[in-house]
Structures are given as C-alpha cells and as structure tokens.
Amino acid sequence: MQISLNRYGKSVTQMLKAMKLIAIIMLAACLQVSAGTDAQKVTLNFQNVSIEKVLKEIKKQTGYLFLYKSEELKKAGRVSIHVTADDVADAVARSLAGTLLTFKIVDRTIVLKPQSGMPAPSLNDHSAIEVRGRVTDKSGVPLSGATIRVKGTKEGTETDANGEFVLKNTDNNAVLEISFVGYTTQNIRVSNRSSINVIMELAENKLDETVIIAYGKTSKRLNTGSVSSVTSETLEKQPVSDPLAALQGRVSGLMITSSGGMAGSSYQVRVRGENSIKQGNDPLYIIDGVPFISTPLNEFEGANGSQSPLNSINPNDIDRIDVLKDADATAIYGSRGANGVILITTKKGKAGESRVNFNIYTGISKVAHKMKMLNTAEYLQLRKDAFRFDSATATADNAPDLMVWDQNAYTDWQDLLIGNTGKITSAQASFSGGTSQTHFLISANYRKETSVLLGNLAFQKGGALLSISHNSKNNKFGLTATVNYNTDDNNSIPTDITQYINLPPNYPKYNPDGSLYWFGNQQNPLGYLNRTYDTRTNNLIGNSTIHYELLKGLDLKSNFGYTLTGMNQVETLPESGFNPATYSGSYSMFANSSVRSYIAEPQVEFTTRAIGGKLDILAGASWQQSIADGQYLQASGYSSDALLKDMSSATDISVNNSDYSRYNYESFFGRVNYNLDQKYLLNATFRRDGSSRFGPGRQFGNFGALGAAWIFSAENFVADALPFLSYGKLRASYGSTGNDQIGDYQYLDSWSSVSFPYDGVSGLAPSRVYNGDYSWEVNKKMEIALELGFLKDRILLTAGYYNNRSSNQLVGYSLSPQAGFSEYTANLPATVENKGLEIDLNTINVKNKNFQWNTTFNLSVPKNTLLAYPGLENSSDANSYQIGQSIRMIKGFKFTGVDPQTGIPTFLDVNKDGYISDPEDYVVMGQTMPQFFGGFGNQFTYKKISLDIFFQFVKQQAPTSDYGPLTGTYGSMENKETQVLDYWKAPGDVTSVPRPTTTSSNDAYSAFKNDYVYSDAAWGDASYIRLKNVAVSYDLSALTGKWKIFGTSIYLQGENLFTITRYRGLDPEINGFDRRYVYPVNPFGSVKPQAMPVLRTITVGLKFSL
C-alpha cells in the first residue's frame, strides 16, 4: 500500500481511514514503552543523528513515553538539533521539524504518526501561504545570501542584501532549513506564520566555520577544495615577529624553513614541494585581496640576509591565514597558483560595544644550542699532528696558532659572538566597535627585539591598522576600506658573525695595547662589529571593496588595492672595521628600493536556484601593475668616519646598481559553484591570464579546474549503516595552474651599462641573450581526499592524496660557462611530480564544564620526482638531475672509511677506473626536501588556566658542519667539533675520522678537500622534533571585571624551547645550504657557513580590554 506524500492531501479521507487502522496495528506490533521522571526544560544537542536517538534523550530528560513504528522513524532520516526547549511538546516539535512525522500527546505518552496521513492535532490543516522573513546575526546585521530551503522539496531561495526572503506558495507547516557560511544551520517550522525572523548563531562546529577562499568564502563542510587555515587564536600564542614563523608545523603540506635566526631573516615557504626546477617556488601571498610582493627588497644583504617582506605584517593584526593547495582552490589564480596561495585576512571591526584592547609582552631570547668545539689543548694537538703527518714545518706564517699565539689562551667564540641575551618588548592596542551599519577597527603595535650578537643591536617595528566598513540602510550598497601601515628599523651589522665560531680557540682578539689583533690579511670578527648596517622598511597596504546588489541575487563587486613597499639601506665600513692590511679607505653604501603596485578587480556574482540546488556564478577581471625600482650607491672619500652616513660628505659616489622593472598582468576569471541538497557539490573555475613577463604572442594562457564533493554522511543509507559517523565527505579535484616566477623582460636581448666607464665612454655589455620563445609553466594538480567526523564531530580527520605534475618547465636554462652566459630562459620539456599524503586530525578529547582537552595533529609525506627530461644526458643539466630522483637531490661521494695504514679517507669508486672523480663516482646522497614533516599540538583548558603545547617535527637530511668547499681540513687553522678527536693517529688505527692535514701537497689533503667534504661523511640526518611553542595563560577577567576591565589574562609563552636532533651543527633547520638560493644538486654554489640558529624565546604578557 502506498501512502501519498501530497501535502494537500487533506481530502483523501479514504486514505485516512486506512491510516488509522495501520496506526493501531503499528501500536500493537511494536509498542515501546518506557517511563521516567518529569522535567520542565529539555536540552537537546545533536548533530546529524537519527530521530530515535533524539527521542530517547527526550524520554530520558522528561520521562514521557513514545509510541512509534521503527520503520517510520528510520524513514524520517537524520536531524541536527541544538535547542533548549521550554516543554516537552516544544522539544518534540522541534525534533520532528523537517521530518514527515507528527505527534500527539496522550497523557504522558507521545504518539508519532506519519504527517501526511494524519495531520497533527496541534497544528492547522495544510495550506499554501506566503512566508516572508529576515535573517540576521546576533547583533542584528542582516545576512545577505543565506540559503532558505524548504525541507523535503526542491523549493528554496536566498536572502537579499537586507537579509530578507520571500517564499511563495509554501506549506504552512513546512520546515525551513536556513544556512549561511560560518553559522550553524537552523531548521524552523513555518507553523502557519507568514513572517519569520531568524537569528543565526556563529558556528561552533569546526566544519561550519568560515574558510576564506579565492574571491569568496565557504565552510570546511561545503568546500570542494583543499584549504588549511590558521586563525588568530593560534597566531596570538606565539611571540614571533613574522607571521610565517607562526605557521611552522601548523599546516599540512606547508613547509616553512627559516634562513637564519636573526630578526627579519627570510623564510623559505613551500606548499606541496617544489614544482619548478629552476624558477621560483614561492606561493602567492594575498593580503585582504591584494597580492603581496614577497620578494625581498634588499639591494645588498646584512647579517640577517635579505629581509622577509612578510615580517612587516604584524601577526596580531591578522584574523586568519588560509593556505590554498589543490587545483580547485588555486586554479582561479591561474598563472600564479601553481605553488599554492596564502590568503591573509586582517582583523575587522564587529558590531557591538566599543572596546579598547591592550596586549603587552616582554621576554628574552637566546641561542638554544651550541656546538661542542675543541678546547685549546685539543685544538693545538690536532694542529701539531697535522704538521707531523704532513712532514711539514710550522712557521709563524702558516701556523701562528702554534708558533706565535698564547698556547693557553682560550676563547669560546660561540659564547663571545652569539652568546648575548636578546630582549623583546611588544605592545599592541586596538579600538573597535560599530553599529549594524558601520564597523571600525583601529590598531597600533610596537615591537623591539635586541640581538644575541655581541654588541647593542636592535630590530624595531611598529605600525597601524585601520579598517572601516559601511553598509547603506537598505544594505544594497557596501564598502570596506582597510589601510595597513607598518615600518621597521633594523640596526644591525653587515655580516652574520656566527660564521666565525670556528676560529682557533687561542686566536688573539686584541693586541696588548687593546687594539684589535689582525693576522695577515684576515678579518678579526670583532672588526665587523665596528661596521653598521641599518635598514628601514615601510609597507603600506590599502584596499577597498565596494559591492552593490543590482537585482536580487545579482551582486556587483569591485576590489581595489594599492601597496607601497620601500626599503632604505645604509651600511658603513669605517677604518676601524678593516684589517689595516686590506684597508683602502672607508666607505659606505646606500640603497633605496621600492615596489608599488595596484590592482583592480571588478566582479559580478549571480546566485540563483537551479534544478533544486543553489547555483553561484562569479565572473571577474583583474588588472595589476607592479613597478619596482632601486638604486644602490657606494660612497667614499670621506674626511671623517663620523660622516659615513652622510652621502654629501663623500667625494666619490658611484652607482653600483640601478634597477627598474615593470610587471603588468591582466586576467579574466570565472567560477560556477553548484550545491545540491548540501550533499552534492560541484565547483568549476577558469582563468585566462596575460602577463608582461612573456614575449609578444606568448602572453596569454588559460587555466582551470573542476572540483566535486559528496557529503555522503548526509545520505540516509550511510547514516544508518555508520551511525558513529557524524560527518563524511569525499572530494576530488583536477585542474591546471601556472607559474610565471621569472624575472621581467626575460624575452628581450639587451645591453646594460657596465659599472665603470672606459676611455671616457660609458660602456655597454650584453645583459641577456635573445629568447622570445618561452611561455607558461603548467602545473596539473590532482587531489582526492576523505574528510570524516566521528562522535558528533569531536574527532575530525582529513586524509588527502595529491599528485601534481609540473611540465613545460620554465627555467633559466643553465649554460655551460663557455657559452658566455650562465643561463637563458626557456621552457624545458621536463616533468616534475610532487605527490604526497596529508593527514589532519583534530580531536576534542575531553570536554566538560571545567576541563577541555583538544589535540591537533598533522602529517605530510611529500615525494618529489623528476619524471621526464628529454635530452637530459646531453644537456648542461646532465650531472645535476636524474630521472626518478628528486629535483633537489644531492650527489656526492660514498665515504668508505679511513685507510688504517695511512689515515686517508677512501671513497667508493663507482666506475672502477681507479680514481675518485666527479661526477662519475658520485652517488645520490639524499635531497634537500624533507621526507615527512608535521605538527602535534595539545590544548588544555582547566577553569581559568589554558595550556598549549605544540611540537613541530621534520624528517630530513642536510649537509653537516663539515660540508662543502668552505670547510677546512681537520688540522687546518680552524677549530672543529669534538667528534673530530677520534682522528687517525697511527698506522693500524681503525677510525672513521681522517688524519689531520694542513698542507695542500699531499694525498690526505686532497682527499679531504676534493672528496671528503663532498661525501656522505659530511652529509647526514638533520631530522628534528622541536618544542615549537608553549603558551600558558590565566584568565583574570572575573577578578578585574569589577573594575570594568574585561578579557584580562596573563600569559607565558615560549618559542623553540628545545629541539631533539642528531644533527651535527648549530641548527638542523638552518643547515648548510642557503635556501635563499634555489639551486640544487651541485652544491658548491649554495653552501654557506654557519648561520645564526633560530632562537629560544620566552615571554610574559598581559592582555585586557576596557
């Protein structure tokens, strides 16, 4: 027998009679009775559970009995409910909202029946009415674009700019599902009302929180792409200056490596590995819709290297950072999406009472780990042995450490040079508030960080954020404007003197008369402290968005942005900073560089219902221009070193560099998003990009992606079969993105002025070879991911597999030196694969009134492979890359031990020709990219105390402290680590440490310098587990509330507290390769001396609002 589901079936009396009969049989057949105590209020908190479960809870709380038929309940599907109902009738009515069941209370028994068969006695008969309503947030701000769906039908609508909606011809007893990104979905029964006002609550469930995506937002639940987010809550727990530092280990697929521990040092940021063999692999940064130039502005480097531009952004001004990874999320950024996109959203004002917030902290930082170096006696013995084994004679020239200097003097160079304690002070104040129409936020910040270097150096930064937004009364027109200005001032020195920690321990610092000691033409590191290096950076980001609702569902938007970033650099090199033997006059260097760019992005967005679902279409265009220029001058001939910072006091000024480049960029993009029943999601994106970085005829490229998701947990059959599963989504995406991270004008062959005129003529030299024949690098990305929620979403797991293939590689194609140029830009027909597994786990382990314990864990297992490189063998890259290996592989000799007879290191002779030679005898030693990495955090809240502990872990290999051409032999005039003490001392000694040697004309020396330093003896494990962050805070609000001081807490935060590693060197993160220089494989160009490690920082702070 069929039951009609016709909503207007009130006239089917025959049917009703049959239904009554069935109802009686039903009761008899499966009567379920239970009893309990009475209760007034009923609290229900369920996410996507069966009705049965809800009813059981009501029974438990009220003691009412239920009569129903199991099959009917199963048909009713699953419900989500978060209410505190006034009485049992209300509770049951709300529970059944959206199902096709109705009920009748008879005494203390509740009888459930199918709705259509038997209208509920408490409600009127069915009739079609017009329902109008308004959807707002808690503060009364209308929510435009919220979805209203009539449950069980294909009917629905969206709210207009004013948050209002109209549903015509709606069943007076229908259930409306109201959803809006970032808010908890609500079900409301019409109950014959013609006007319904809905107040939406911000989502508590992580799945429903807002996620920012390209040109819009979504929720984790409805997202078809791969996006990971870090919110201000996490950022605020870390006392760092650069927001990138706060992201380390927090996001799966995102590897961030510091280039040095000094304030302002840059970071290498990689989203899902490295796609481009030789060009940039940096992600695209977008701050409030405006692309941010992440290339350092330095014309010359200081002790901190090139300064990270993101260091100018105050982490406390950031509301959230969203990392876009797969094709679905990034393809709309077209040619710049290949390496991922990092969206930074600054804080905005909120409607509500005006508040002034303060946050002040202070603390200290220190180098966390020192290497164990030889003491003077050990060092001198090593040196003497080197001369003895070499049969060489130590003289005052070649061994002053043995012949001239004090044999008992000892300097711990690590202690002296980098052993200071840095002090950090930070203060932040913000003022925010607003009405339902206008919001504002004004914030100011200041931070000072002194250096751990010998001397009195400091990095200061400060800035302000101003954000204002306004909506017209009818909410059709809206405008947001944000201005973010930051400036920093770095007083430092030009050289990272960390590299001198291996000076001989008895190296005299001073002459007896107190002046600096100089040996030969060598530089005494203390001399570097007399030089100065100051940079001042200014960073202005202005952005404005206007939108206007032309018709219902049709929005016009436009985003305008302007950024101005500038850097001033002054370096002075006074006479006192020079070894007199090399001094040829004091001089100073001045540089100014700036980048200014604008962007205009008009967009049209159209939202409508189609085939029972919600269709959202976005079309837009983008015009951008960046102009970068810079000058770098050198001035000399000063009458006094006191005037070195005054260029006009110089008699001789020369131009070392003058830069200019312009980058124009034009795009058209679109997106179609379709959402059927919150179950089936489809997202298609397209972008056509034109870039001035390509030659005529090659400027445009097309990119696009398709993403789809299926929320299978919303399917009844899944819900029934897997009741423990509260959320389940399968998503997949495929698409293409591009990379245009090459310099500007690369297609032009051009001549540039040489540094110095000749014969009175300003000369020209070829600066680039002609090659107009290259175009976009293409990265095809595929991802498939499973997202699961268990136990009412208290356990959320995301597991994703991606496979990205980058082809048409845009490279500075290496030329051999004989070609006269080091490279030219071309597309290389090579394919690089980055694939990997990413796992994100968030759990709420304990949650009750007093105690909550959350855990987060993320793991990324990337793999990088060069899949194809036609013609590799005959190319200049033949020795640098290998099919099947990572593009960041490192080759070197295989160390086979020390010859017990001679003490000379031996190596594997791969081609068995009797000689150890490169590249023939090279083996693959490893790669510079990590094998896996991730983070593990626990967050405890007990009453007023909260504690966060976060570990970062990385499994990787790296060159150790003995790697590369800068390394002296054991026995040369430089100090070594204590591991060296095990060196070969006499024939028969079996050891893995070669014999000391110091003179070049012997086999031990050449084996060391030619082979050992490029072998796996100097290469090894650099994995580490780092206690990245600990934050403890105590909430004092209750105490201070009586003085009208709110949100008060004191806190203690620690960064990089300890590191577990087997790495030989100062810091496994900042190891021997300079990550600022991309180039792989042949390591010689990119090895660097020891650099400042990341610092351990501990701070204490106070937060409160008035």
Add this chain to the structure above:
Amino acid sequence: MNKMKHSHISLIFLTITLLVVSCKKYVEIPPPQNQLVSELVFNDDKTANATLAGLYSSMNSYNSQFANVNASFLPAYGSDEFYYAYSYAAYNEFKNDKVTPGNLRVSSLWSEPYSLIYHANAILEGLEKSTAVSGSAKKQFRGEAKFLRAFCYFYLVNYFGDVPLILNTDYKVNTLLPREKKEKVYDAIIQDLEDAQTDLPDTYYTSERIRANQSAATALLARTYLYTQQWDKAEVEATKVINDNQYQLLTDLNKVFLKNSAEAILQWETVNTSTAGVNTWEGFSVVPASPTGRSYYQVYDSFLSAFEQGDKRKDSWINSYTNATGTFFYPYKYKIRTKAPVQEYTMVLRLAEQYLIRAEARAEQDNLSGARDDLDTIRHRAGLNDLADNLSKEQTLLAVEQERRIELFGEWGHRWFDLRRTGRSLAVLSSIKPGITADDLYYPIPLDAMNTNPNLVQNQGYH
C-alpha cells in the same frame, strides 16, 4: 547612499572598468629604463663604441679578474717566480701545481674569457648586421673585437690546452661544444689577429694606449707565431713592432709601468673608482699597505738568486721588508698600492717582449748573433754586459729563457708558458714543486664547466 539609483552605481563600475581596460595592450610593456634592446645598440657609431668600452671595462673592473691579477699571479705561483706568503687554500693549489677542478680561481680563468668572447662575438655580429654604423667605425670596432677575442683564446689555449672554439653568439649550440684541438684554436687566433692588423690603424683610438691598435695585434701575433714555432713569421711580426717609432725601451726601469709609457703597446685603463686610489690591481695586491709593512707576496729564493750581479732590475722591480724573523722580498714592478691621481696602468703588451720574441725566433733559425743583439738590447737597459759571442744555439736559447724569466716575471704567466712550450717545466720546477708531473702543466677544466657540459673531457691527470 541608499537613494542612489542603480544607474549611478552601475555607471561608477562601468567607468572604473573602462578606465583600466582602455589600455588596450595592457600586457605589452615598454622596454625597461635601464637596458638597451640590441637593435638600438648598433644604430650609431657612438653607441657601438660603447660596446667596446664595455668590453675593455669588463676586463679590469675588479680585483682578481682573469685579465688582471689572476692571469699574472696564478701561473707565477705555480712556476718559480713568487707566491702568496700566507696560507690560502685556493692559492696553495696553484703554488703546489696541484690545482683541483673545484678551485674557484681556475673557474675564473675559464669562465671570464668566455664571457668576454661572447661580448666580442656579439659586437662582431651586431656590426655585421648594422647598416647605421659608419664604415670606418665598423673597421675600428671589428678590429678591436677580433683582437680581444684572440687575446682571450690565447690564454684559454695556454691554460687548458684544447678548448671549445666559440665564434658566434649561438649560445644554445655553443654551450655543448666539445674541446677543439689546440692547433685549430691557434689558427683562429692567427686569423683574428691578421684581420685586426688589417682593420686597425696604428694610431690609438684616443690619446692613451688603452685600446688595441695595429701594433697590439702585431705584437700578439708575433707571440702566437713563437708559441706555434713559426719562427720566421714571429721574427717578421716582432720586427714590425720593434721598428715602430711609437715604442721605445725606457732607460729608467722605474718608469716602465707608468701609464702610457713609451714601452707600452697596450695597457688597461684603471676604471674602478669605488676602491679609492687604486692604480693597478696588481700593485694594489703586492704593495704593502703601509710603507714599512710586509707584502702578502714573496719571491722564491731561487728567483732572487737568478738575477745576475748588477742587474738593475733586481733593485727596481723587487722590493724587500725586514723584520725580526728575516727579510722578505716581493715583486715591485707596480709600485703603487693606492694613490690619486692614477699613475700606473696594467701593462698588457710591451716592447721588451718583442725583442725577446725576435731573439728566440732568430736563435731557432740559427741567427745566433741576431738573437744576441736583441738579448743585449734588453741586457743593456738592465745595466748588464753583452752576452759572450761564442754561445751555442742551446746556450743562446737558454740565455733567452733566462732573460725572459728576469724581464717578464709576474706578467701574464710568461714563465709558466715558456717552460712548458720549451719542455723544461719538470726539469726546472721539480726541485721546488715536489710531485709535479707533466699532467700538472695544464690546468684542469673547472668543475662548473664539466658539470654543465657533458661533452667536455677532463685533462689528463685530473679526476
């Protein structure tokens, strides 16, 4: 605002959009302000001249370039002239004649000449295509470019033996070229120098002797013939220069290396103004910072004793410093570390060498008295007596070797090349270079070159 009509706001959007779109060819941008596109370079004589100025300037802009300190000092360490007195690994390898392929100095000796060769090739091709550069200017610039190209190849072939021969800017092909036989490279050098002789006038382009003229081409050609044992031609070319009145041996040895000295056939102008007071990079390197200080460089004892009694060159071209540990001697041809205005230029080609070339060429052709005359010309200036007139051919050749050693020390690797081409390296050097072998006489092909061109074969003895 809410009273604003649809049309108004739509109009705003439209205007903004059109404003931006109106730049029709938005992504076609003008060339940068700080570079010149190639077509414009050879559009007139003046700009074409700038490409030559750029080439000369690139040779001598900085310290320790191929065409200044590296060319003159590195081979001197490896032979028996002088060495870097302090320990510095890259120099020690040269001193010990055990240069490793990874040595960054040897990399400079390879890469820099090739970079200059590209520049010269680009000039030659630009001139070839140009219709705007005048005929006389074309000849002048072409001649200079060819001279400089030959100059670079002369050193490449003498440092490394067979080297890739690159005569155009087709970089995609050139990057993978294998090494060409020495003889072929010498043929190309001779061809370029003969062309330069034809193209260039014997007057200098300006008042200074800092750009190649016809005599510069002739002088280098004479040397090339000597190295390729074409004795008669060497004699002919050297004679041309010797007979040219522009060039005179200076009697005052202290003035030989001054700028535009009468003995100079070609010098590099001092261009770098950012290191205050530099005259020559060679002088900047060897001359102690303080007048009473010690040089980083020290001549070999054997070299000191190679001077004959009364040789004025020992007094003028060698200087010393004495302290408690001893007396240290250093090369002193260039006498200025820093001083303004500039008085010394780097000497590239000078007349004295031409006498020595002719002496050797004559001796090889058994014109022993002619050879002695030329040697005596040089000896007289140094305050030495005539050679005995009964010397055999071998003795005369040894006298040439000795005279070249003393006269040309510290200049452009003459001694290192001379010993090798006369087959005397091992015999002469073994005593102070233990372990030297014939394989060490050519430098290894640098690692960065080997790594980027799989078609290069390493020199014998290097791994």
